[in-house]
Amino acid sequence: MSRAETRAKPAGADETRTYCIVVAEDAYLIREGIRQVLEQEDEVEVAEFCSDYTSLLQAVERHHPDVVVTDIRMPPSNTDEGIRAAATLREQTPDTGVVVISQYVSPHYAIKLFEDGSAGRAYLLKEHIGHRNHLMGAIREVANGGSVVDPAVVEVLVEARTRAKNSPLGHLTPREREVLAGVAEGKSNAAIARTLFLTKRAVEKNINSIFAKLDLADDTDVSRRVVATLLFLSETGSSSSGGA
Amino acid sequence: MPGGRAGVSSRNQMSTGRTGVRPRRAVPTDGPREISLPPFPDAGKDSGEAAADRNIRGHPFAGTLLARRQATVSELTVLGAALVVAAIAVAVVASGSLVGSGPGFATLLVLTILAYVVAGLAWRRARPWSPLGPLLIAFGFFCSIMSLDALAQPVAHTVGILTEAPTTFFLIWLVLAFPSGRLDRTSRWVLGGIGAVILAGLVSRSLAMPMIQPALPLARCNAACPDNPLQVVHHASLTHAVRIAGAGGRVAIFALVIGIIAVRFFRASRPRRRILAPVYVVATLLGLAAGMNQISTNWIGAHVGPDDPRSIAFSATWILFPFGFVASIVLAYVYVGAALASMVRELGVSTTVVGIERAVQRVLDDPRARLAFWLPRSHRYVDRHGRGVALDELDAGTWRSFDKSDGEPLLAIVHDAALEEDPELVEAVGAETVLALENQRLQQDLLDSIAALRASRKRLVAAASAERRKIERDLHDSAQQMLIAVRIQLELARGRVDADAKLDAQLGRIGDDLDRALDELRSVAHGIYPPLLADEGLPAALTEVAARTGVPVELRLEDVGRLPEEIETAVYYCCLEALQNAAKHGGADVNVTLRLWWEPHLLRFSVSDDGLGFVPDAQPDATGLTNMLDRLGAIGGRISIRSAPGRGTDVDGAVTVGA
Numbered sequence: 001m002s003r004a005e006t007r008a009k010p011a012g013a014d015e016t017r018t019y020c021i022v023v024a025e026d027a028y029l030i031r032e033g034i035r036q037v038l039e040q041e042d043e044v045e046v047a048e049f050c051s052d053y054t055s056l057l058q059a060v061e062r063h064h065p066d067v068v069v070t071d072i073r074m075p076p077s078n079t080d081e082g083i084r085a086a087a088t089l090r091e092q093t094p095d096t097g098v099v100v101i102s103q104y105v106s107p108h109y110a111i112k113l114f115e116d117g118s119a120g121r122a123y124l125l126k127e128h129i130g131h132r133n134h135l136m137g138a139i140r141e142v143a144n145g146g147s148v149v150d151p152a153v154v155e156v157l158v159e160a161r162t163r164a165k166n167s168p169l170g171h172l173t174p175r176e177r178e179v180l181a182g183v184a185e186g187k188s189n190a191a192i193a194r195t196l197f198l199t200k201r202a203v204e205k206n207i208n209s210i211f212a213k214l215d216l217a218d219d220t221d222v223s224r225r226v227v228a229t230l231l232f233l234s235e236t237g238s239s240s241s242g243g244a
Numbered sequence: 245m246p247g248g249r250a251g252v253s254s255r256n257q258m259s260t261g262r263t264g265v266r267p268r269r270a271v272p273t274d275g276p277r278e279i280s281l282p283p284f285p286d287a288g289k290d291s292g293e294a295a296a297d298r299n300i301r302g303h304p305f306a307g308t309l310l311a312r313r314q315a316t317v318s319e320l321t322v323l324g325a326a327l328v329v330a331a332i333a334v335a336v337v338a339s340g341s342l343v344g345s346g347p348g349f350a351t352l353l354v355l356t357i358l359a360y361v362v363a364g365l366a367w368r369r370a371r372p373w374s375p376l377g378p379l380l381i382a383f384g385f386f387c388s389i390m391s392l393d394a395l396a397q398p399v400a401h402t403v404g405i406l407t408e409a410p411t412t413f414f415l416i417w418l419v420l421a422f423p424s425g426r427l428d429r430t431s432r433w434v435l436g437g438i439g440a441v442i443l444a445g446l447v448s449r450s451l452a453m454p455m456i457q458p459a460l461p462l463a464r465c466n467a468a469c470p471d472n473p474l475q476v477v478h479h480a481s482l483t484h485a486v487r488i489a490g491a492g493g494r495v496a497i498f499a500l501v502i503g504i505i506a507v508r509f510f511r512a513s514r515p516r517r518r519i520l521a522p523v524y525v526v527a528t529l530l531g532l533a534a535g536m537n538q539i540s541t542n543w544i545g546a547h548v549g550p551d552d553p554r555s556i557a558f559s560a561t562w563i564l565f566p567f568g569f570v571a572s573i574v575l576a577y578v579y580v581g582a583a584l585a586s587m588v589r590e591l592g593v594s595t596t597v598v599g600i601e602r603a604v605q606r607v608l609d610d611p612r613a614r615l616a617f618w619l620p621r622s623h624r625y626v627d628r629h630g631r632g633v634a635l636d637e638l639d640a641g642t643w644r645s646f647d648k649s650d651g652e653p654l655l656a657i658v659h660d661a662a663l664e665e666d667p668e669l670v671e672a673v674g675a676e677t678v679l680a681l682e683n684q685r686l687q688q689d690l691l692d693s694i695a696a697l698r699a700s701r702k703r704l705v706a707a708a709s710a711e712r713r714k715i716e717r718d719l720h721d722s723a724q725q726m727l728i729a730v731r732i733q734l735e736l737a738r739g740r741v742d743a744d745a746k747l748d749a750q751l752g753r754i755g756d757d758l759d760r761a762l763d764e765l766r767s768v769a770h771g772i773y774p775p776l777l778a779d780e781g782l783p784a785a786l787t788e789v790a791a792r793t794g795v796p797v798e799l800r801l802e803d804v805g806r807l808p809e810e811i812e813t814a815v816y817y818c819c820l821e822a823l824q825n826a827a828k829h830g831g832a833d834v835n836v837t838l839r840l841w842w843e844p845h846l847l848r849f850s851v852s853d854d855g856l857g858f859v860p861d862a863q864p865d866a867t868g869l870t871n872m873l874d875r876l877g878a879i880g881g882r883i884s885i886r887s888a889p890g891r892g893t894d895v896d897g898a899v900t901v902g903a
Contacts, residue, residue, distance in 0.1 A: 027721070027725040027729070029725060029726060029728075029729030030725055030728060030729050030732070032729070033728075033729050033732030033733060033736070034732075036732075036733075036736050037732065037736060040736075040739065073720075078717070079778070079779045080779055103720060103724055103725075103728065103766070104775065104776075105766065106776055106788050107788075107791070108776055108780065108784050108787065108788055126728045126732070127727075127728045127731040127732070127758075127759065127762050129732050129735075130731060130732035130733065130734065130735025130736050130738075130739075131735050132735070132738075132739060156791065156792075157791070159791075160790075160791035160792075163794070163795065163796050167796075234787075
């Protein structure tokens, strides 16, 4: 699997590559924001800006982009077109990465996005798009088959899960909780090590300890690891049999 | 019951209701005037007078006070006269020397006179239009002539005995005319024939018998009887033949009458049998006793003394006979009481028109009875199938109409002709039906307004909910998007700031403020309407709510699928309210369990906590609880909130879905 190999490299290592991108966003102001953010980036070339679900799928067919950056909520139904587009593209062009940008902090949508596989998928909050390297980092990750979850969303999950009665998260040290959040955000061990100023070795030790305490099977595949962690976090002690 | 007055007035109305009963004191051809319905003003006056007329002659409980007092005075007069006549009869019997057991005969006469007069008065009071009452009274007075039987003077004695023949005729007339007082064609022929036979017997006996025995056992004079002054034929064998033939004729007449009433009884409808039974029973008993008496004295030639069982039986049935009429009336009233009680019971169970009609049929004991309802706009009656009912084309005595308490016609009962003789029953049933229908209409109005209220409440809640969704969308699409765009631009601007650490820090602070503003806006929008609820349904939205609540929430959510929006919204906000209450008032260590599950046709949810609890009635800020009740009430759901200090709080809700 060529993907697994590229993923092993730290994100952004392939600096010479130029990513072909299709953007779908119905709100003009946000679209302009995205345009400006992406104009700063040399490795990105935006093939087309669309403003609804149908034109997005047509544009993908025309341009075969590496990555699609799409609003979660667009015409025609203004509900979760972005997630549906991601699911459709998983079938039609499995190599296309999808970054869903959303105004919803609710983890529900992120989990839904990852339901049929988290490889090459990212869930970002719109207000963080302007942050340096935020959108670009996600684009690079999904282009290489990685996964990204906005830290704000992970925070909601971790907070809720920590509060729950007899939460297994109670057994984790603060450092381990930080590492767990990093895992849930889709970061590689190296990335976690960078953000937390730890050695890669220390991160690995932490992760082993966390997964043992939470009784989760560790997975060297980062994107599968994301899903497992997200699902674990979202359980909230619930015996919900679906829907959520 | 607030209808105390209404009941009285409806009863008054009832008595003035037009009926199919022919005015019996009037000439029969007068009938149609009263039958015609008066929805038209010109007809109204006429029938109004007729109604007032009926009212005075009317019903025991229908008449005015004055009419009743007049009736009572005339009754007392008749009774007084009867007493005087009875006293005279006793005096006559006492002055005579013929009858062996004088006191017995006198007692029998007094009892006879009083029994028939009292029975006649009772009948007249209950059925003022019926000729049977006056007939009974007249018969009582007529019987006083039989006191002459006790006299030895031949002419007086003979006159006394000759009155016995018409008594038989009279009694048979009473029986055949019962209960209407009218004789139909057949009865008239039969009665005519019987009259002829009796007359023939009377003449032959008068002319051929040397002396005539009184028929009444207690009046017998046997060998002491005086000679017959009318005797013209003196021939022993002829005398014997007349005697045997006379007795045979009488026995044949009795048998004929018993046969006629037996046939009539078995051919009668059930309501009619109930009326006929008392009089037919006493009539049969009297016929049998009289027949036995004839056979034993005339054919067998037995000497039947006054103390003989056969004599006593005859005298007893003779006295008993008029009480058959009294019993008929008493039974009618008793039946009305029982019937009304059972009707009230039945109407309590069924208030549909079909149910009311069945109750009427059962109570009237007339399976073919029908209700006809007055249509005020088209001025006609229709049955429950909407078919027109032309009352004026129906036979007289087969229907009776009833008015509402406000005087409007309401309904008519079309019934078996026999029920004409049971006016108390029909009127009571009619009054009860009027009440039931008016009550049902009131109830229907009430239900309609409750349904309208519920529907408008539902619309209000739905409108409010739609409005909230719209506001939420607007917030998302305008304010939130703009803030997000500004937030993006701010970061872009920060990226362009080179080497100005102060400006960068300031922009960073503005960015943090913007983030807080966005969070704030997001939670406001979410509070107005959670987009997840609209997108994903209850379990997803409740999961998210539980995650945002500041307390541990255990979720036990069944996948209930998507439900009508108003149900999802109501249940969502009830759970939200309950969760917030638990977080706010439950104390520091509260744990909440949120459940959502299906029962057949029922969506159930519960929010239970182990927090501090409260005294439900002493809750100062009960708007949250009221909100929950309102929201669920609007969609026809139920919610119960149980709590006690130290015991936590249980909120339990149920909504009927798809039923």
